[in-house]
Amino acid sequence: MTKLKWGMIGGGEGSQIGPAHRLGAQADGLFELSAGALDHRADVGRKYAQQLGIQKDRAYGDWQEMLAGEKNRTDRIDLVTVATPNATHFEITKAFLEAGFNVLCEKPMTMSIEEGEEIVRVVKTTGKICAVNYCYSAYPMIRQARAMVRANEIGKIRLVVTNFSHGHHGDATDADNPRVRWRYDPKMAGVSGQFADCGIHAMHMASFICDDEVERLSADFASTISSRELEDDAMVNFRMGRGTVGRLWTSSVAIGRQHGFDIQVFGETGGLRWASEQPNQLIYTPVGGRTQIIEKGESGLHEDATRLSRVSVAHPEGFPLAVANIYCDLADAIRGEIRDGLPNAIDGLRSMTAVHTAVKSAKSDGKWLDARPPMLR
Amino acid sequence: MTKLKWGMIGGGEGSQIGPAHRLGAQADGLFELSAGALDHRADVGRKYAQQLGIQKDRAYGDWQEMLAGEKNRTDRIDLVTVATPNATHFEITKAFLEAGFNVLCEKPMTMSIEEGEEIVRVVKTTGKICAVNYCYSAYPMIRQARAMVRANEIGKIRLVVTNFSHGHHGDATDADNPRVRWRYDPKMAGVSGQFADCGIHAMHMASFICDDEVERLSADFASTISSRELEDDAMVNFRMGRGTVGRLWTSSVAIGRQHGFDIQVFGETGGLRWASEQPNQLIYTPVGGRTQIIEKGESGLHEDATRLSRVSVAHPEGFPLAVANIYCDLADAIRGEIRDGLPNAIDGLRSMTAVHTAVKSAKSDGKWLDARPPMLR
Amino acid sequence: MTKLKWGMIGGGEGSQIGPAHRLGAQADGLFELSAGALDHRADVGRKYAQQLGIQKDRAYGDWQEMLAGEKNRTDRIDLVTVATPNATHFEITKAFLEAGFNVLCEKPMTMSIEEGEEIVRVVKTTGKICAVNYCYSAYPMIRQARAMVRANEIGKIRLVVTNFSHGHHGDATDADNPRVRWRYDPKMAGVSGQFADCGIHAMHMASFICDDEVERLSADFASTISSRELEDDAMVNFRMGRGTVGRLWTSSVAIGRQHGFDIQVFGETGGLRWASEQPNQLIYTPVGGRTQIIEKGESGLHEDATRLSRVSVAHPEGFPLAVANIYCDLADAIRGEIRDGLPNAIDGLRSMTAVHTAVKSAKSDGKWLDARPPMLR
């Protein structure tokens, strides 16, 4: 099986996200880094691309140049990853889809609902793949949870409770640090701070595991550090299509929480718990029975959980391999085997709609609002 | 030091709460069970009282008889514990206070806000002690948390997040079991189910540790088992007097959670975490520093935490000794050394006001409402 | 049911062990403190006894006086607890047994094997109860573990692994502190330091759960702080009567371990794990199946586990109530219902034999030696 050809926009030297994608794409030998426009400084990007082994003529200065260069090649890239600043995702993703490329877009897919709907339309028209990097959903035990829900192993879902809270922005004396400040500045971050940054992962996860969609929500936002215009703490209550009650807390001032992303799903006949700091276990309790620990790699797991685990039971696999699992599903999809777990443009649109709806609700004293994208109502 | 004389109303044979109070009162040799009206069946109660060593003439058939019998004795009881069905707490507590007795009342102190205000007035008039059994607040490490907040060790409190969620009422096939059903039936439980039963412990705890009071709240209630009239799951957002943001989730259908009462407090310079299933540790993170484990019994704890711990570091102490700590504080208070940690009638009133306010908010689509008792506005 | 009459020798003001026994004996209202010789300073002891509510004529100056005073009373004590310095346990226990009293002796029961055998003989002759305070064995979940083994729920036991390690004597600069130093000084502590102090609890627990006895052992002792004559760290390998392999590590220099007493039992069809810092859970894994969490108080536990739990599932119960459970079993035994879980003089003898055997083995480069008491070979 020859490797697929892969290109990258953004993720240059010194970025956090670049190495994560390169590791994810290359770990299983599925993709070969063939083209790139890695930096907003054209020369720096070209040079770094070549250092990473990209041939000179495919080491581009910007995404427009890359689009022009790749679209007429017979050995054009099979997939492009968009890992640029948030506000540029829409334009780049749209352009590449329209030129017939498959895209993996970092979250958020767009900044507005309208842009999100536009991407969904472009995907429909072009038939190309547009994935969004909700990579937590690719952890094997999250796939197991989803499969258990689908197989009715915990009954109809009554309640989902999820948190994504950390304390890394809790130091007021560091709040003006540009690396932190932009997230709470609407000129740079858009309408939402912490909910758009982290909370949205939790909301996607809730939908993903419950195999259902958020229909209505009510939000309470707070800027606990007063210099912040956007929220650094948020609570969102919601209801899903099949009646599931949802509770989502997200915070960046929860000092002492490191990577506090966890989810609990409670059905009529059982409950599930997962935490991202120990991602290789899924805690399961059948109603009236004892709590059990389901281990990644144990025998008898659902197919999706088994397929996306690389090493034997209780050898931990971590975050970078969750990203790699997104690339596994992408490689299959490009070759024609669509993996329904792969987060797509509709997920990206739903997330953006949830962000805007939550902002509006929070501004209206927690009013309950319709959280469905207009095109899907 | 001679033992104090103690009486009990309710808590007869087969009750859960009776043994917990007897253990709590007797564990440290501070109280002697001297009188009791232990059962709504007069004969059964009298007989059981004598089995427990109460003299025949103080083994009463009902609380009225006990009140009449005790009030004129020179060796009258120093304290009476009211552990009867919820709806009777108000009347009994009031009567005993007015007759000059100190009272420890099980929660809820009353069923209505008006009754709560009446008790507060009676306490003021009589000068007697009226404690309410928010016993979780008497765990040594909760006292440590409160003392740390007061000593400004984690700075101004930005955020408090607390849960009291279990799954013991999650089995729909068991929902008609009378032992479970009454909690969700307004004829027996009053206006609220799970929030009044468990959530209110969490709300008291938030106030207790933050040393602040809930001013406004917004609630989202759900009855996830459709036969239930009252809520079995609730989310309450709130704001406290000094601006602290609060988030409180409580559930009885969280299958797999056993005794999921936990609290996280986030201040400007640090965070604290505590969980009732491991009550002997308090997790502390200074801003920018490493998470530390504070152990019950370690040297250098605040006075209140040290005083209420009986065995050396890392020997676990559990729930019954938290109840015993309430009795320790009561013994001191009766002897004239008022312990400010002892939950009192104002706490009982605030709780009842929060319950009624949350119910009203939940019925008004989560409208934010003033949660302060009218008499304290 | 009238309370049993109880006396105490040692455990005066300021001792750790005195309050633990008083709480244990009184928590469930089973015993009444009726007599005591609480301090080696006669006057201090008499005064403190009266403060605790003991009548003046039963507030004794020393144990000989107490023995003389009690033995001719018609209302003599039903049980005496011996909580004096280790070297005096034998003589006091023997004297009270011979005078027809039931005794609860703190561990170690004796300092030598010969003394241990003597106590066993006296018990046989007198027919009185001699219990030894291996109180950890009275935790409900330890009783559950033993019952599971007896019911063959994990098959024939292949392996038991237990640790009792802490770090509270790990500070070399504190090693001369008299409170610490005596444990490593043979003139005060006898032949063994950490193994006799803590390790022996672990060895008793292994026998208790496996329902089997240590037959042979091999020991490796170390004094990691050079000024110590006796060991502060020890490893003991052993074999039990039915072939079970045993591994026991104990340390007092394991800095960071607080109360690191834990045990793992591995049978042909399952494994069990328990840790004293979270005593209310027993972790169970059936062979080929998932790990399950057994909670204190859940329905369907073995009788002994249910009987010795006071509050409902997941309300933690701690160390002082494990001591109280010993007193529960004692009260039953005194009234004629013998509880086979109550640690007795033979357990005390076996422990002392194990200590002396381990010391001898450690001095002989780990030679395997017979660890059975001579009288039981």
Place this chain on the structure above:
Amino acid sequence: MTKLKWGMIGGGEGSQIGPAHRLGAQADGLFELSAGALDHRADVGRKYAQQLGIQKDRAYGDWQEMLAGEKNRTDRIDLVTVATPNATHFEITKAFLEAGFNVLCEKPMTMSIEEGEEIVRVVKTTGKICAVNYCYSAYPMIRQARAMVRANEIGKIRLVVTNFSHGHHGDATDADNPRVRWRYDPKMAGVSGQFADCGIHAMHMASFICDDEVERLSADFASTISSRELEDDAMVNFRMGRGTVGRLWTSSVAIGRQHGFDIQVFGETGGLRWASEQPNQLIYTPVGGRTQIIEKGESGLHEDATRLSRVSVAHPEGFPLAVANIYCDLADAIRGEIRDGLPNAIDGLRSMTAVHTAVKSAKSDGKWLDARPPMLR
């Protein structure tokens, strides 16, 4: 930086270890799979190699063919990984080293001490790199632990306690399964079962973190499933060069333990704890202070820990990336920057000497024996 050329012997289709190495070598884009003899069935191996993208002329049928093919190429591989059955490691490693190749050998490096010494000599003569895949030592937090010890942050090491115990061979009904059986059959596994398979990782780790070597040891082996000739459970006590006391337990019948590899290191001024199931945290307690949680990725870690972590704090990294870290260190070493953490031939020799010494001790009733390789005494 162009990729290094990498070859592989063994690790064909269906093997566990093949994908782990390929992921490890490729994850960071450091190595390119250029040659391989992947299967003992020549045709199968050649075909699979080409599927993995190896050119036809470098897809070899066996290692001899590969050695012949590679040694005269100007673009010969920079590194060969030996992942064949244990008994063949010595011969292949030796041959490739002598032909001037750098080698990463799976453990065990050899089957005998003599072979181990021979490899050490060959390394010295040829100057080539011979690494052994003790990959657990490449977890960032293990590197942190070692660096803390070297920086004297926990003082002179008194004690190291390590376990590598699982229960995956605990099912007697599965003992004849060939996948399990060979490990306990001396004809296939050599002189030792569980100690050579897992225990040796723990022993290497103890040496690695303590920066010291095992000098003497005493072992107790057991075959708890009677059909097994070799041990499935072992305890090894040891002493290191600077006096550190060591305790190592390893088992494959510890039902319920999944991947129970953990280590505790206790020094004069602090203690450290690490567990492989939560590899991203290192637990540290300064003497007299509180236990702290050190997180992978936090600021201020030692250089080696920071360098080998890819994603930000509290994003878990797992086992495959520990393997990748070995390849990172190898890439550096090949390019001339020797990483002293890279396990080498002397480590491989020491391990093999420890295995043979432990077997001999266990057969001699736990006699203490010199565990140093003869050539290093």
